[in-house]
Amino acid sequence: PGQRAVVARSGLGGRGNRHFTTPTRQAPRFAERGLPGEEGWVELRLKLLADAGLVGLPNAGKSSLLARLTRARPRVADYPFTTLEPVLGVLGDEQGQLVVADIPGLIEGAHEGAGLGHDFLAHVERTRLLVHVLDLAPVDGSDPVANHATVEAELAGHAAGLERFPRVLCLSKADLVPEEDARAAAAAWRERLGEAALDVVVTSAATGSGLEELASAILRAVPAEPPPSAALPGAETPAAHRVYRPDRGESFSVEAKGEGAFRVTGPGVERLLARHDLENPDALRYLEERLRGMGVIRALEGAGFERGDDVEIAGTVFELDPGAPLR
Template sequence: MTTFVDRVELHVAAGNGGHGCASVHREKFKPLGGPDGGNGGRGGDVILVVDQSVTTLLEYHHSPHRKATNGQPGAGDNRSGKDGQDLVLTVPDGTVVLDKKGNVLADLVGEGTTFIAGQGGRGGLGNAALASARRKAPGFALLGEPGEARDIVLELKTVADVALVGYPSAGKSSLISVLSAAKPKIADYPFTTLVPNLGVVTAGSTVYTIADVPGLIPGASQGRGLGLEFLRHVERCSVLVHVLDTATLESERDPVTDLDVIEEELKQYGGLEDRPRIVVLNKIDIPDGKDLADMIRPDLEERGYQVFEISAVARTGLKELSFALAGIVAEARAAKPKEEATRIVIRPKAVDDTGFTVTYDEHEEVYRVRGEKPERWVRQTDFNNDEAVGYLADRLNRLGVEDALMKAGARAGDGVAIGSEDNAVVFDWEPSMMAGAEMLGRRGEDHRLEAPRPAAQRRRDREAERDDAQREYDEFDPF
């Protein structure tokens, strides 16, 4: 049975936004009291949060599909729908979030660090929020947006200061058990350690963490044995400790060769060249082990290694090793740049940025409109409601989409697609400089809500509406 998982593929889906409500207030002696449809609630987010008490991704290995709750639809009497509840997923310290292509989305280090893996959809506006001085009784509401859904990969990279590396049965687990309070499984056969073990060591005023990495063998960086699966756990460490077995029973092995093999595997894996190394000659409590340690120590020191002779079983030489590691860890911590205060980066839009693009797709033979606003507006439109479709046309026209299509060479009857190739709304374009509400009259207005106006006044109002269309959009468009 799997008890430790450090890499999973997670399928997350944020909650959908609730639909807005189209409603008209009614009461005795006041049958048309105006629009009172409430807004839909926001969909819940999927949030990853670092929790120090979590040490494995096992939970997501068994349940890889996670979804937040949807927002509730709005209701009459100006009642807004309830927001969806955020789904909080706890992950271990040191979790890296990647997309399916391997691009890093977030590196979660430190208790409480958060990352929004899926953004909840916005709730649709009700007709009460869509009402304006010129559209007093909208007969439609906006739909809620779908929540973000995507596949992500979680990789756990152990957050430790010291990494113990070496051949299987070199004594790494024994060493971490005597340096810290960790109680790993220990035996004299290869691959006793199947998961990284983590322990906390106190040396004077310095407290640091130490991890033993499951045994490396030749070819580990190419996938042989267990090494490649756990090499990522040494990436965050400040110092690497080579644990060499000076009393190995295998005639074809010796400590120096073991060191060279492990160094080659670390080199092939990459990214660890700058980490300081310490060599630990273990099992000197055995006479042959002590003799071999004395023999090879000068050669290792000539290579520039700091060498310690220890016996994890007899607990010999551990104090010197522990304080030496504490000194290196303290230097590494002091060398790290201090955390800068959070800075808000403001990137103003260019003065000529329209917020959308119009390109001709020769393969599909359509003019494709891409942009945050047009695509969001399309998602929020109920295409079964002619008034809602007209409202969409008004918005697109005010944004300048129609002018851009004409400049791009579009003609009446040409196909126009708003959105990406796999999720677009396609329609035949009918150009009209008087789009939407101007074509159909004062759409969304109920003349029973106001006193009749003289013809001259209605004419002046229509002229004013054409002149201030852009200004009205800036004042009343909620997005």
């Protein structure tokens, strides 16, 4: 909340003709143009805001759990990648309510973009608690320990501080294994994770066992404040009010392009031309005054400039007479 970011800086504004009044120029008939600002394309990614996020491999049972814990109706099927967009549900008791998000399944390489992993992991950033849903009986016969490590590696690899988020481990599909095996698995995971998990809960969305315990664990474990997110490389935190002004850039260089032709380059002289209407005689006279004051005429003469030679500044060619105005 309240976060700010600079995506583009505006150009410096121009000054009106009143600014150019002098004792000999009491009614200037020219003004300054504003300088162009930065341009570019910005991609905005929506990150859903939830208190707890269900994460895990595809087909770990996250959608079934969300449907049983809340009134959400996610798509549920017995094949991977059923959920392609995060689904939100509300979990509550007499103490209050929390929003729980079913995050689409993560696969190996998700933090590098595999399986739309960047999009899925971005939603995890806005949660305050991770509920890692781990299948006790994977249909592919894979090792739950390796599956757990895969998901945790993808969360850590996302580089948004997800490894610091508090966690609850949910061992799902307990109805597919003997009860004593489920209890033994829970005990082994508590010993394996130690303080890395706030709680380990055995559940079955099919039978409803463990769901009340899981709901209580989530409501109890969600912190009052979200964990600090890792700062993005090069991220800028602007002050409440900041004025951006370009460097005056008075330095310039003079280059002989050939016989009777010269080029003047430098941010100051180029910006000077960009600010004024070159079709306005009064503006041209003012430019000549400024070029003299900056030492451009003197530098041209030192480089061999003679009356009637062409001078190019910012792509515009002038026939310059050191003793007369630009034309």
